[in-house]
Amino acid sequence: xxxxxxxxxxxxxxxxxxxxxxxxxxxxxxxxxxxxxxxxxxxxxxxxxxxxxxxxxxxxxxxxxxxxxxxxxxxxxxxxxxxxxxxxxxxxxxxxxxxxxxxxxxxxxxxxxxxxxxxxxxxxxxxxxxxxxxxxxxxxxxxxxxxxxxxxxxxxxxxxxxxxxxxxxxxxxxxxxxxxxxxxxxxxxxxxxxxxxxxxxxxxxxxxxxxxxxxxxxxxxxxxxxxxxxxxxxxxxxxxxxxxxxxxxxxxxxxxxxxxxxxx
Amino acid sequence: xxxxxxxxxxxxxxxxxxxxxxxxxxxxxxxxxxxxxxxxxxxxxxxxxxxxxxxxxxxxxxxxxxxxxxxxxxxxxxxxxxxxxxxxxxxxxxxxxxxxxxxxxxxxxxxxxxxxxxxxxxxxxxxxxxxxxxxxxxxxxxxxxxxxxxxxxxxxxxxxxxxxxxxx
Numbered sequence: 001x002x003x004x005x006x007x008x009x010x011x012x013x014x015x016x017x018x019x020x021x022x023x024x025x026x027x028x029x030x031x032x033x034x035x036x037x038x039x040x041x042x043x044x045x046x047x048x049x050x051x052x053x054x055x056x057x058x059x060x061x062x063x064x065x066x067x068x069x070x071x072x073x074x075x076x077x078x079x080x081x082x083x084x085x086x087x088x089x090x091x092x093x094x095x096x097x098x099x100x101x102x103x104x105x106x107x108x109x110x111x112x113x114x115x116x117x118x119x120x121x122x123x124x125x126x127x128x129x130x131x132x133x134x135x136x137x138x139x140x141x142x143x144x145x146x147x148x149x150x151x152x153x154x155x156x157x158x159x160x161x162x163x164x165x166x167x168x169x170x171x172x173x174x175x176x177x178x179x180x181x182x183x184x185x186x187x188x189x190x191x192x193x194x195x196x197x198x199x200x201x202x203x204x205x206x207x208x209x210x211x212x213x214x215x216x217x218x219x220x221x222x223x224x225x226x227x228x229x230x231x232x233x234x235x236x237x238x239x240x241x242x243x244x245x246x247x248x249x250x251x252x253x254x255x256x257x258x259x260x261x262x263x264x
Numbered sequence: 265x266x267x268x269x270x271x272x273x274x275x276x277x278x279x280x281x282x283x284x285x286x287x288x289x290x291x292x293x294x295x296x297x298x299x300x301x302x303x304x305x306x307x308x309x310x311x312x313x314x315x316x317x318x319x320x321x322x323x324x325x326x327x328x329x330x331x332x333x334x335x336x337x338x339x340x341x342x343x344x345x346x347x348x349x350x351x352x353x354x355x356x357x358x359x360x361x362x363x364x365x366x367x368x369x370x371x372x373x374x375x376x377x378x379x380x381x382x383x384x385x386x387x388x389x390x391x392x393x394x395x396x397x398x399x400x401x402x403x404x405x406x407x408x409x410x411x412x413x414x415x416x417x418x419x420x421x422x423x424x425x426x427x428x429x430x431x432x
Contacts, residue, residue: 142432
C-alpha cells in the first residue's frame, strides 16, 4: 500500500483549470437535469422555459469547458471533457446532480442555483482573467433571466395553494444541506482569489443568502434554522459525488462513447 | 482557373448583408450584430469575427456555416472565423431599420436592454406593442419562446398571440 496521493499544489494553470471545470460542470450537469423536463413539463410554457434554460446552461458549459481545455493544454476540447471523463473527474457541486424530483423540487433547486449563478458571474465578470470575465459577463445576462423565472415560481408556489406551499417547503428543507458546499472555499479558490481571478467566497455567500432570504420570506416559506445539525454535502468540487451523478453521466455519455468521433 | 482580384473588406461586408439569420430570416447576421468585424489582410485572407447571441443558441453552427458558404461562393477561399465573447452581445445593437423589419415580420422588436439589480422579481414589465394592431394592451404569456431570443406575448385588443424579441 502506497501512501495517499496528495493533490498537486494549487497554482496556475492547474488552479484555473480546476476553477473552469467547476463552473462548466455545474452548468453541464444542471442543464442535463433540466432537459429531462423536455416533453414532460406541467404546462407547455414551462416545458419551453425549462428547455430554454437548459440550453443556455449547456451553452455556458461549452464556453467554460472549452476554455478549460485550452488552459489545460492537452488537446481536450469541450466534448472530450463532457463525454470522456468519469464521475470522479467531475467538479460539479452535489446540488446540481440530484434527480429532478417534482416541479417544486426542480424550481427550488433552480432558484438556489440561479441566485448563486448571478452573484458568482457578476463577480467573475470583473475577473483579472479576461477570457473568464468575458464568458461570465455574457452568461450573467442569461442568468438574470433564469433567476427571474425560478424566483417568481418560488413566490407562486410558496404563496400559492396548500399543496404547492407544502411541496416547495419540503424541497427547500431537503435542498438546504447542499448549499454550504457552494461556498466552501478550498486551496483552488484561495489561489484564484489571490491571483485576482475569482472572488472571495465568504463575501459571495453573504450576498447570496441575503437575496435568497428576501425571496423565501416574500414567498411565505422558511429556511431550516439549525444548520449545524444538517448532514452538509461536501466533496463535489474534488470529485466526491452522490450516487446519482454516475447514472446521469451514463445516459449522457453513452452515445459519444459508443461512437467516438461520430458526426451528423 | 482565372485568379480573382483580392477581396476588399467592403465586398465581404456586402456578402454578409445577404446572409440571413436562420431563425429570424428577415435580419442579416450583420443587422443582428453577430458579425463584429471583418478584416482582409494584404494577401487577401479574410477574417470574420463573430459573437454568439445566446450562448446555447443552436443556430450558431448553421450561421457560421452559412457565412463561410456565402464568402466561398464569391470565390474567396481563404476565410477564417474568430469567435469573441466580449463585449457580450446585446439587442441594443439592432438598428432602427432592422427593428422595423422585425415588426413587419410579426416579431415585436426589443426595448432597451435591462440594467438594474441581479434579482428583480415581479417587476413592472414595459408593455410590448402588438406588431399587428399596434395596441399597447398586451401581456407576457411566457418569458421563454420558440427560440432563446424570443418571449411569447398576447394582444388583448386583437386577440393575436405574437413573439417579442427579448431585450438583453
